Amino acid sequence: MSIDLTTIWAFIIAFAVFAYVVMDGFDLGIGILFPTFDPGRERDRAMNSIAPVWDGNETWLVLGGGGLFAAFPLAYAVILPATYPLIIAMLLGLVFRGVAFEYRWRDPGHRRLWDFAFTGGSFVAAMAQGMTLGALLQGIEVSGRAYAGSWFDWLTPYTLLTGLGTVAGYALLGATWLIWKLDGEGQAHARKLAMRAGIATLALMGAVSVYNVLLNAEYAARWLTAPEIYFAAPVPILTAIVAISLLRAVTKERNSKPFWLALLLFFLGMAGLGVTIWPFVVPPDVTIWDAAAPERSQVFMLIGVAITMPLIIGYTAWAYWVFRGKVDDEGYH
Template identity: 45%
Template structure:
């Protein structure tokens, strides 16, 4: 029980974070791509593709954060102590993005300003999430399980790189979502944007992978020690194959669903590679999930709520996306 409960909670938290990245990632991507809209009507169309479902996506972020606090309080305290500035930037940007999303539909004269606010909030939220990712991957300066770095210990060239990489990655999710949900001129713009974005995202993934051996987070040791590479190698091979399929799907007209599905798979494979590299640490380079875990009774108590809550979230997510499936016309709106 003491061994498997932290493993199960690690899986739940990882699933919640992945679902947030995939589902809210394309909405942030729409904001990042907002400056490419040709006029206000076209930006209305872009935002209306996500209007019915965007606010439910952040439930997964709450699930991941609450699960980390309940199951791994030591890791929660360490991560928040080290990354409170990027986390604060992310939360402020997400609030800014949400307010701009709603207010823009009601505004008359100030509509362009709210559109700019939607774009800036989305960009800063994506960049902050990349900063957090890069700082965790790079590893925290720990002493006896406590963070000993300063307020800007997260700042490094690697975290800046991952911040920019996530911005472009979310932009790719946003552009492929537009291919799936729109037709006509807006879909043509989305296809035009997607082609270079695929190449840029692949290049960033290559840069990040090439940088990992020079970090002190022990991720590369995990991949190559004890012959691990041979049973972990399908993940990078599938990522390369997926990138090739994605490029082909984008280049072919008439395949509207494939680019978005393959972009989601690309993110999923990257996330799987990250988790495999971190395991069994929850805070690199040395805090394992068992060291950070709360007592089994606490994990069991919160797990009762999870058994009720998780199916409800999954059911609502499936229902909302199924109800609003299909193309969104330029003259339709849910506001």
């Protein structure tokens, strides 16, 4: 694989997407799990655990989407029309979740309604993100540098499977985050949820992986034929090792370890995604070089990213460091 500006930009956007998934994923996961918490103290503590960081996490969504528009305009112009209903659903879900997050404290008379909006918004956003990924993986019909499919090409059994896999994965991240941030009965409850979400996530990851092989002959060749199999094989092997370690950590009274292992599981899933579709940004026809912006534009934007990305990482790390403790009824301590 040759390294050029286009490849660098592909990895920058991949990093931004991964950062968004792991950071916003756990607070979406807490929203998905919210109905399983007892109203009152248990729900308040779960929400307090993400209160200082949840809105900052979505910075990475803006960076990923904006970077795709700027660095790969053709991909942006094809992917969005192919997934408009899903993107609209995701944004509405994030809006409902954000409004509910603020208003449930200020309007206690309608707290049940805001809790429902928080859960519904989180579920819809997670499902839409997973189905968007599935729509991309199953292939997008392109003709004359434009989307040539119909309004509902994204709605298939495969995209529903990837959507459910994303919901389960976010629930796993949310549960392992609560293991880290809570103690007592709340932590014990989070351990039970993490075990169930972990099993569901692994089962759905396996199902999606098998479906990928059956979905596209080129995907099958990358995973099952030599010499490609020698480069791809470490991903499922490491995934199995991490999965076993994660389930053991959940049951062994560890605090932060389950969360870090869940993040590693997501990283390996993204690595598997990269093995599957590289170098296509819009399978099966548009590569990253086909979709790339002019070189001068990439250089100009790279200078901006070199300045802003360390700042984003820095203030994000600082926020997590400041609020690094356990959560009690009043907040962090």
